[in-house]
Amino acid sequence: MQADNISSHIQTSLRVIPRDQHNVSRKDISPNALRVLYRLRDSGFGAYLVGGAVRDILVGGHPKDFDVATDATPEQVKGLFRNCRLIGRRFRLAHVVYGREIIEVATFRANIDDGSGDRETDDGGRLLRDNVYGSIEDDAVRRDFTANALYYAVEDFSVRDYVGGFEDVQNRLMRLIGDPETRYREDPVRMLRAVRLAAKLGFEIERDTAAPIPKLAPLLAEAAPARLFEECLKLFLSGHAVESFLGLERYGLLPALLPESAAALKSNRSGALRRMVLEGLKGTDARVAADEPVSPAFLFALLLWPAYCRDLMGLQAQGVHTAEAQRRAADRVTLHQLATIALPRRFSLPMQEIWLLQSRFQQRQRKRVFRLLSHPRFRAAFDFLSLRTAASDEHSADVEFWREAQQHPNESLAQHEAQHERAGEDGGDEEGGDGQAPRKRRRRRRGAPVGGAAE
The missing domain is CATH 3.30.460.10 (Beta Polymerase, domain 2)
Known part of the structure; x- marks a missing residue:
């Protein structure tokens, strides 16, 4: 035609x-x-x-x-x-x-x-x-x-x-040439480009250019998922991730690009998950500014973490065993997001590993500590754990232990075992086969995911 x-x-x-x-x-x-x-x-x-x-x-x-x-x-x-x-x-x-x-x-x-x-x-x-x-x-x-x-x-x-x-x-204005609605319908990805360029340049999106975006945001569903993946990398790995994310929120584009995460952030009344995402994006910007690499796997682990937490809570509320709930939540979130953004397996699989390793940071048994330290995804998972302290200080002790364990594993374990002995605990392997924390721990509210996933 x-x-x-x-x-x-x-x-x-x-x-x-x-x-x-x-x-x-x-x-x-x-x-x-x-x-x-x-x-x-x-x-x-x-x-x-x-x-x-x-x-x-x-x-x-x-x-x-x-x-x-x-x-x-x-x-x-x-x-x-x-x-x-x-x-x-x-x-x-x-x-x-x-x-x-x-x-x-x-x-x-x-x-x-x-x-x-x-x-x-x-x-x-x-x-x-x-x-x-x-x-x-x-x-x-x-x-x-x-x-x-x-x-x-x-x-x-x-x-x-x-x-x-x-x-x-x-x-310092981003202004579309021609009628904005018509130009967005020609190519819906222009809405993302407007946000990205405004974030990069410190520009404002001109009023008439911005006005149709919230209404037309669903048109992004017509864009090729592979193209949206590339656009996401430009949005979040060009050194202006925080401003890009805020722009997506401001103009109603976040639900079109990351639908399940957007829903999870909206339902998280404390705002803890949003604080964590913004802190992570701030760190991404700092790495880009320092010319240090940022893995798309880590980026999407961060962006989709709210969706994973929400799905995990729902499965646990249904009585699904924790380890199984974690695997199913990771698979569900990944599969659903693929309908919008074509996340390659070389990134989606390590993304899931970062999520699934989080519960293992509660372990203190000697063999399991050394096994986790030698895991190829340990460093990324530990960095992710550290990032979670932006949402909750519940993980501070774990971060401190594993930071020390990377430098002096034997000393850290000896100190941990001594603390358990002083507390009258035997320090034995009380964990179940699902890799969850020892039974003697602070009680969680019913239905909350293990490891504070839904801060």
Whole structure:
């Protein structure tokens, strides 16, 4: 099915910002991106640095990715660069490869399909394929946010603005180009992009751009789960996880992205689970800022922990044996979340291990302590246990014991056994085969999961 682009009525007005009125400099641009720009220009084509790189430099950032827009077709670009490959069906693009760096080159796209191009939408207005080429003005209108529709020209070092993006960047506003509801229906993931970019840049989402989001949030169910997984990584592993999470809450997107966790957080009246999630995301941001790795398995263990706690409590209330309830809750939460986000098994399995190891931190028997210390997922599980103290100080003693046990296991065990002897306990292996804590422990309220899972 072919259709005219609904944004074709948008008026453009070129504003050229000369070099002395902006801070975009060639020293901030990848040398490989400059090579692409100059070769296209020298071959008679128009070529501009466009999008996030221009936007980020304007606000004092240091972009890692550099995209080029041109009037050359993908085939013409390929003809100029031996190190070029063409990709994509929905959007035909040229990738010019320099070692590990890829410069993405896109041909200007048009607003209206006159039948000569290749555009397809579904009945809801969502774009399935868009390869109709046009002018730079057409291309500017086709972009999502005004801040992403700025073009840097190497011939005179100016920034060219067709839709008011330069002023919006100065005012730190995320504004959609065209009618917001229509643009979200074209691509529902734009709602997540609005939140993510606002969090990253410290921008506000412009009022009309923000207004339809809560109503249209359910449209995310139409997005491919694999695409939502990638978008989640961008939301939470780019150094702005806390602000991204708050944005998802603010605009009603959290229930669409993480439905069971959102429901669990809403029902957790103490707010303990939310405190834990925010503390974990704060730690994630700190690791990213320090250029330290963050595992998606740990991230999703954190984001889905409220759902796991809620499911575990429900199963225990039904009388399901604790160890079985833990396994079933982990499987249920993972399976249900897969309907929205395609979480690969290489992340979902260690995520579940992190959850299931939590109850084993209550153990103090010598063999089991050493067995847990040697578990390949121990460190991640211990870090998760430490994080749980943000929700409840119930786990402080466990954290202290296991922190010491990592450095001096024999001394920690000897001290623990001596304390038990002084208390008149024999310190023997009183645990059951399900790996739960010794019988002599503080009484829990009926139905509460072992290990304080539902703080």
